[in-house]
Amino acid sequence: MGSIHYEGNDNIHITSPLDPEEFRNQAYKVVDFIADYYKNIEQFPVLSQVHPGYLRKTLTQQSAPDDPECLESILRDVDRFVIPGISHWQSPNFFAYFPSSSSSAGLVGEMLSTGFNVVGFNWVSSPAATELEMLVVDWFGEMLKLPKCFLFSGGGGGGGVLQGTTCEAILSTLVAARDQKLKVIGRDMFSKLVVYGSDQTHMSLQKAAQVAGFGEENFRVIKTTKSDSFGLSPTSLKMAIQSDIEKGFVPLYLCATIGTTSTNAVDPLDSLCEIAQQNGIWVHVDAAYAGSVCICPEFRHFLNGVEKANSFSLNAHKWFFTAPDCCCLWLKDPSALRNSLSVNPSYLENKATDSGEVVDYKDWQITLSRRFRAMKLWVVMKSYGVANLRMFLRSHVKMAKIFEELVGRDERFEVVVPRNFGLVCFRLLFSEIDKSNAMNLKLLERINKSGRAYMTHAMVAGMYLIRFSVGGTMTEERHIVTAWKLVQELANEIYLM
Amino acid sequence: MGSIHYEGNDNIHITSPLDPEEFRNQAYKVVDFIADYYKNIEQFPVLSQVHPGYLRKTLTQQSAPDDPECLESILRDVDRFVIPGISHWQSPNFFAYFPSSSSSAGLVGEMLSTGFNVVGFNWVSSPAATELEMLVVDWFGEMLKLPKCFLFSGGGGGGGVLQGTTCEAILSTLVAARDQKLKVIGRDMFSKLVVYGSDQTHMSLQKAAQVAGFGEENFRVIKTTKSDSFGLSPTSLKMAIQSDIEKGFVPLYLCATIGTTSTNAVDPLDSLCEIAQQNGIWVHVDAAYAGSVCICPEFRHFLNGVEKANSFSLNAHKWFFTAPDCCCLWLKDPSALRNSLSVNPSYLENKATDSGEVVDYKDWQITLSRRFRAMKLWVVMKSYGVANLRMFLRSHVKMAKIFEELVGRDERFEVVVPRNFGLVCFRLLFSEIDKSNAMNLKLLERINKSGRAYMTHAMVAGMYLIRFSVGGTMTEERHIVTAWKLVQELANEIYLM
Incomplete structure (x- = not known):
């Protein structure tokens, strides 16, 4: 050329x-x-x-x-x-959705990965891509104090993989659970399998179920309540399972969430896993956003019970300074994944695969081609070190706490649910719910139209609330204070109308 | 911070x-x-x-x-x-698999996309990500002279999307076809649906079928022959369909390929689509590798018949100078995709979506989060211009032709199938097939162990052949000539053994 x-x-x-x-x-x-x-x-x-x-x-x-x-x-x-x-996701005044927080290290890590431009579908196509991935998922797992059974270094057959998004992690584990179960009970029972989530579970679960061929009658959305802080109640799960079994259904898969999208609710993992185990249900733990902060000892308790789950995932591209996409998925028994997702055409046959000594990640995910995502995660971990990473995450939580306190001091507002991580859910309070919802919608529209901050909303238990999500890499305390002043100023306007 | x-x-x-x-x-x-x-x-x-x-x-x-x-x-x-x-996919001596050919423009385009780091799941989350994507898939479609019904600008409801890989494009269209059909004939007919491909179709189809819940009994692998240059014979397809209908199955989906992985075979699109149309079958055209070169008028005829297909995809990260991942998928009727893949949680509700005036690409793909892939494709198109892009692609084909001629001049070798694009399939000839296969395996191992070139193999109709795939961005004629000398030199060694 x-x-x-x-x-x-x-x-x-x-x-x-x-x-x-x-x-x-x-x-x-x-x-x-x-x-x-x-x-x-x-x-x-x-x-x-x-x-x-x-x-x-x-x-x-x-x-x-x-x-x-x-x-x-x-x-x-x-x-x-x-x-x-462009809506500026990297702006320090971006408080919408969840963060997509990058960093210098994440960016240059991505550049290196794109520069090598290898397509590491199997080990032989680029051994470093596979082996660095095995390394960094173990490193991350250790930082999170995941049980050894989820790590390659645990030696029990467990391990992790870097996929694109949580949607892929849920879809691939759901398919693995489905096929494992059908192998035992027969394929003609497909229409009897049931997938469980709560009304706060991320839409990824429903989407994955649709893709994997589950009908509406095979998908349970269990209601949560404010009194449970919108966490999935073990009692409700138990009742749903019993009712299904009585009707001849076969419980299959539960997605539990650590830090739901709407309000950062935490499902009580330990109790849910107990019930699931008793019923032969695969439990996937979706900690897409909040998982990262659990590298801090003071947050690790939110993961208690994960040792009883089958799989666990988080998005490093959300709150771990790594550019999209980078979803980390750990499994105790990846062979279930491989049994469902392996296809071995002759043109990919090679000695390394035949030896059984290597991991071929194409068998751990939906797609064949895969980007060299391990590089950026490795560069992030090395560039900052665990101590700094913890400090960065804590600083976001601290800023969220400051915002929460500011809201608490203005009696026109309420903090809707207790804050667990970096998300504050708040609203203007009115005695009538319809008026309250309309006024908060109006307030949010004005905030976003101002261009000075971007926040998003959620609807829980009929309540329209405003989500203030802290995690932008460039966000400082002054941005929090300014954002709150903006909210107050625009609330004043609304009251004057 | x-x-x-x-x-x-x-x-x-x-x-x-x-x-x-x-x-x-x-x-x-x-x-x-x-x-x-x-x-x-x-x-x-x-x-x-x-x-x-x-x-x-x-x-x-x-x-x-x-x-x-x-x-x-x-x-x-x-x-x-x-x-x-690292196996050096960007090396000018990389002739393995298919190219993953980058370029300066592709690399800096990816940097820009990572720099903005937006997560454009729906229009409002970053309008530019969606609108630039709609623009570049139309531009690309025009370059390929795709029928207007596949383009947004066609005004008939068709359009394109940038997904990660062909696996995703096949899975998402298969799911769309499945749900569309089941809506008509009832969900209890799921176990009767049949997916068709040939023994040369990419493994993505089988994987997608597994993920989407199809059993082995619902998947047909139609045998191809050397006399058909390993293309899918319309007669064979017709017979398979008839046999299935007689057994009470319902033909659903056909994946036709332009440029198969093993030998670059081209399925006769026009005839296959005719048969499919008569039987209500969704036809997806997988031109993952060869699609790009069809922007050159002299190659466009390979796509004849695409106007009768439902969907068409190619990977810009293979042979269009764009860093992975970037699979372009066009559909005549994306509403089938949206019907299967839409999930609309309250936290993503917004006025733009409600207006019906925008595309929310989350409903066009498996995952919610999505990278800003349009940026790099746009930068590639603008940086080089259509005339240069055609010239680059032609230069690769010309180099493959040179290699083919070199093979043809050495009577120890044969070119196994006529070359269509940038892939030359060749082997050492021996009278006995087992010996031939063993010797070519040995030759390939020596080539790759030398470190001076990387080629891969395929098995077709019991024949082990060596694939020489030209498409590296830095590959020049001298690399082709040197690679051939290496092959000859190592063949000499084998003959002396």
Whole structure:
């Protein structure tokens, strides 16, 4: 390719699409662009203010150009057309959803991974991709004090894998549980299997069940209550299971959550696992957001009972300074996963696989191709060290606590549920629930329209509440204080209406 | 976070995990590291020569460090511990599998995407991520001269999406087809649905069928023959369908392939689609590797018949200079996908979605979270322009042709099947098939052990053949010639044994 030369209409000279010096020059410029973006990120409205269809309306270029464009021109287009349509997840004033918190180490780790650009579907296709992954999931597991049975180093056959998202982790473990059970009771019992979650479980579970072929009649959404802080009650689970068994259904899979999306509720893992074990149910623990903070000893108790679960996952791209995507999934018995997900075409046969001495991660996930995600997680762990990582996470929790205290001091507001991690759920209080919901919706719309902060909502037990989620890597105490002042200021406006 | 200061044991001062100037400095160093890696890439054995377990054996660091390490020290570890375990997919001497061909534009595009780090699950979470994606899939579709019904701009409800891999594209369309059919014939007919592929179809289909809950008895692998160049014979498909219908099965889904993995066979799309249409079968066209080259008019005829298919996908991370992962999937009727994959929890409700004016890509794929993949594809298209992209692809095909001619001139060898794209399938010829297979296995092992090139094999119709796949971004004619000399040299050794 080095021999290819081309003079575009605008005199751009392309020697090769991967000339090292050209890459170096272009990458420097893009690094500058990104660094400057971070520097100026507070200038932009956090939530993009564009209207549907804005891009087609503003962009003059309506099809792929025939001739090349220089990087400067492309970056100008990013400035003009892309940035206005970005909601700035890296902004220190982003308090929406859960964080997607990056870091210098996460970013350069991702660059290294993209630079090597290996497709490590099996061991032989790039041994380092597999072996570094086995290493970092063990390191992370140790930091979390996961029981040895979840680690490669435990020697009992357990281990971890880096998948893209929690949706994949749930889908792959659900499929493993399904096939393991059907092997025992027969495939014609598929329509009798039941999947359990609560009304606070993440939508991933429902989606995974749909994909894996479960019908609506095979999916139980167990109601939670405010008195249980929206955690899944073991009594309710027990009753649902009993009722199902009486009707001839076969309990299969439970997804328990540590830190639900709406309110950061924590399901009582230990009791739920007891019940599940008695009924031969696979328990997956979804700690997508809150799992990371459990590397701090004072939070580890939230994971108590995980030793009785079958699988456990968290998203390092949420609250562990690692760029998306990076979901860590640990299993006691990955062979169930392999039995469901292995396909071994002749074109992938190789001696290492035949030897049985290696892990071929393609058999641990839905897809064949896989990115070298271990690199970024390794770089994050080494760049900061466990002590700093704990300190960063604690600082987010501390900031959430400050916000919670500020809310508590204004009697127009209530903190809706006790804060467990970095999420504060609050609302304006009115005696009538309908009015309360309407007013809080109005308040949130004004907050987000201001462009000065971005928060999102949840509906629990008929209550509309505002979620204030702290975890942005660049967020400092001053941003918390300013955000609260903004909330108060806009609440004043609403009261005056 | 800016207020956090920490003095590690080794005097590393961490101000904030995302300080723009620290990011700039670190990213410069990593850019240099990657550029130097590309410069020196030919020094490394293409296939890693490490043994299983090498990393744990050589690495002294057995758990995550408590204290931070500086980037220089981490990059030294990458050099010492990671690179020996890398199989160098970016090497110009990598001819294995299919290419995972990157480019400067693909790399900096990925950097931009990681820099913004948005999680564009729905439109409102970052409008630019959705709208740029809708734009680039249309641009790509136009370059491929896909029928208008597959494009957003066609106005008929069709459109495209960027998923991670072909496995996801097949799984999501299979699930859409399954649910659409079951809605009509009833869920209790699930066990009667049949999925069709050939013995050359990629393993993704089997894996997707397993995940989606299809049993072995619902999966047909239709045999191909050398006389059909390993393409799926319409007659064979027809017979399989008829036989299934007679047995009370319901034909559901066919995966046709343009450029199979083993030999780059092309299934006769037009005839297959005719038969499928007559039987109410969803046809997905998997052009994972070969799809990209169909932007060249002289290759477009391979896609003839796609207008009768339901969905079509290709991997831009294979042969379109875009870093993994980036699978482009187009559908005539994405509503089937949305019906199967939509889950709408209250915490994601928003006005834009309610308006019906926007695309929420979470409903077009297996997972909720999604990376901003459109950015890199857009940067690739703009940086090179269509004319250059065609020229790059043609240069790969031309190099494959040169290799094919070299093989043809040595009478010890045969080219096993006619070359369609950038893949040459060849073998040493012996009168007995067992001897032939053993000798070609031995030859391939020697090629890969030399470290001077990496090729892989396939088994078709009992024949062991060597695959020489051209598509590395840095591959030049001289690499082709050297690789062939290596093959000849090692063949000589084998003959002397």
